[in-house]
Each structure stands twice: as structure tokens, then as C-alpha cells.
């Protein structure tokens with residue numbers, strides 16, 4: 234059945250007032266004089282999202298469907314439910330839940346493309362808000378998680394034991410390797426990015442600037458490696474708390490379409506300020522910022538429509554940032 238929607242239609246080259254006619258695909262665009270200021274945009278893709286509206290990926294399949302529906306109300310049409318560093322059996326449970334959600338898609342929910350495995354294959358020295366259950370990506374662990382068949386992105390610290398062989402296995406299996414929660418310096422990060430490419434993979438970085446060494450003149454760090462490596466993508470949590478607007482402008486200028494917004498949202502997204510939990514840890518949400526008791530940022534309460542608003546507020550055009 235053909236449906237219609239009127240408003241400001243954001244096209245690759247202009248914003249057109251008019252009416253969009255569609256079923257599963259766009260059938261036609263009828264220019265008009267719509268004074269409705271609603272913007273009609275392509276659906277967002279969130280490659281790193283733990284939760285929302287009280288639900289968390291680690292809670293199981295019902296929670297995954299619930300958080301997915303919450304983010305769809307904010308314009309996300311494809312997402313990767315994201316695990317957190319917990320005991321291995323909890324991680325495997327969550328991956329089975331994502332696989333189940335993919336096998337039985339929610340007709341009223343967004344497309345679940347697969348899982349993002351964030352931890353446990355990360356550095357114990359750059360946990361950020363990850364609980365301290367890091368382990369090495371040994372061949373048996375890799376075989377167990379890859380057999381479930383739902384992981385599309387793995388956050389990996391390239392300096393940990395077995396990382397090199399894991400990079401080869403992931404890249405060959407078509408799983409994106411995203412450097413993150415890492416103490417790697419520039420050279421280590423760059424050689425990992427090159428290795429991912431050499432194995433036929435697509436390299437990337439997890440929440441650029443966060444949980445990795447900063448840029449210094451004589452120590453350019455993984456941030457510079459990711460920004461300058463032409464084949465690499467990088468995620469950014471642009472809630473203006475995780476990343477300063479000037480750092481967003483710098484990365485955006487250098488990376489352009491290689492910079493991808495993610496939410497890294499936790500279960501408190503869409504809920505009132507107050508206490509919540511992340512990966513079994515108590516956190517406090519206050520004024521749009523989530524922190525552990527020690528003051529570390531602990532995920533976000535961001536949604537991708539807000540990330541887009543933030544980008545436009547800080548100088549990007551809607552067309553440029555809409556994902557065309």
C-alpha cells in the first residue's frame with residue numbers, strides 16, 4: 234500500500250518541500266509548497282548502541298527488541314545491539330539473543346543487522362566504563378562467538394595477546410575490526426589498520442577520541458592514525474560531552490564520510506535523570522551525562538536525531554550530515 238508524507242525532504246543536493254509517496258521503497262517525490270517544517274531524512278544507522286528506554290542488549294531478546302523500537306522513534310532504522318565487557322558466558326548469552334532477534338524480526342521495529350562486540354577483547358588499562366572482565370581473543374573464544382554468526386563489528390585493542398591472529402580471522406570472516414579501548418600508540422594502530430586491509434577487511438575505530446590515547450605533537454596516537462588512514466572509518470559519540478565540538482569539526486574535516494555517528498546509548502536513554510546501571514555497575518544520569526561513581530563517562534543518553542541536531546548546531550549542513 235502506498236503511503237504519503239509531506240514536509241521538507243532532504244535530498245542529496247537540496248532540501249525540497251513536497252510529498253514523498255512510498256511503500257517499502259520510495260515510489261515518487263512530488264514537489265509542493267509544504268509549509269510543514271518536519272524534515273524527512275534517510276533512516277539512521279547506529280553501529281554502537283547498548284540500550285535505551287530502560288532496556289540493555291545484555292538483558293536478552295525482549296530487551297533488544299524494546300531498545301530497538303525506542304531508537305526507531307528517534308529515526309534509527311538499522312542498528313547493531315552492542316555488548317559490554319562482562320564474564321564470557323554473559324557475552325555469549327547476549328550474542329545468542331541478538332541472533333534470535335535477527336531470526337525473528339520485529340515487524341514494528343528497525344532492522345537489526347547484527348551485533349557489535351564491545352569487549353571483552355580490549356585493554357584492561359583503557360576500560361573507560363567497561364567492567365574489568367577483559368580477556369584475550371584466543372582461538373577457542375573466537376570459534377565460539379563466530380559460530381553464533383551474528384557479530385558484524387568487534388572492538389579490539391590491537392596490543393593485547395592474540396590480537397594479530399584475531400584481526401586476520403575477523404577480517405577474513407567479513408567482521409569489521411574497530412580499534413578501541415586501547416593503549417596502542419600511533420605505529421601500533423597504523424600497522425593494525427594496514428593489517429586489517431591486507432586481510433581484506435574494513436578497518437575502523439570505536440568512539441574516536443574516547444578510551445584511546447590523545448593526539449600530541451610528538452605522539453600522534455591512534456586518533457591521528459584513524460583520521461589519516463584513508464580506508465578507515467571511525468565512530469563518534471557527538472553528544473558534545475564525549476567530544477568537544479572543535480574536535481568534531483577537526484575529525485569531520487579530515488574524515489568526511491568516514492566519520493560515523495553512533496550513540497553508545499545505555500539503558501537510561503529516553504529516561505529521566507537519576508540512578509541507572511551499565512554492565513552491572515551503578516551509574517548516575519544528570520543533565521544528559523552518564524557517569525560512574527568515579528566520575529568517568531559511562532555511555533550516553535544520546536539518540537541519533539539529537540546527534541544530527543548537534544552537528545547542524547555546530548556548522549554542518551543538514552544535507553552534508555544526513556548520511557547521503
Ligand SMILES: [Zn+2]
Nearest residue numbers: 281315351497
Ligand atoms: Zn559502548
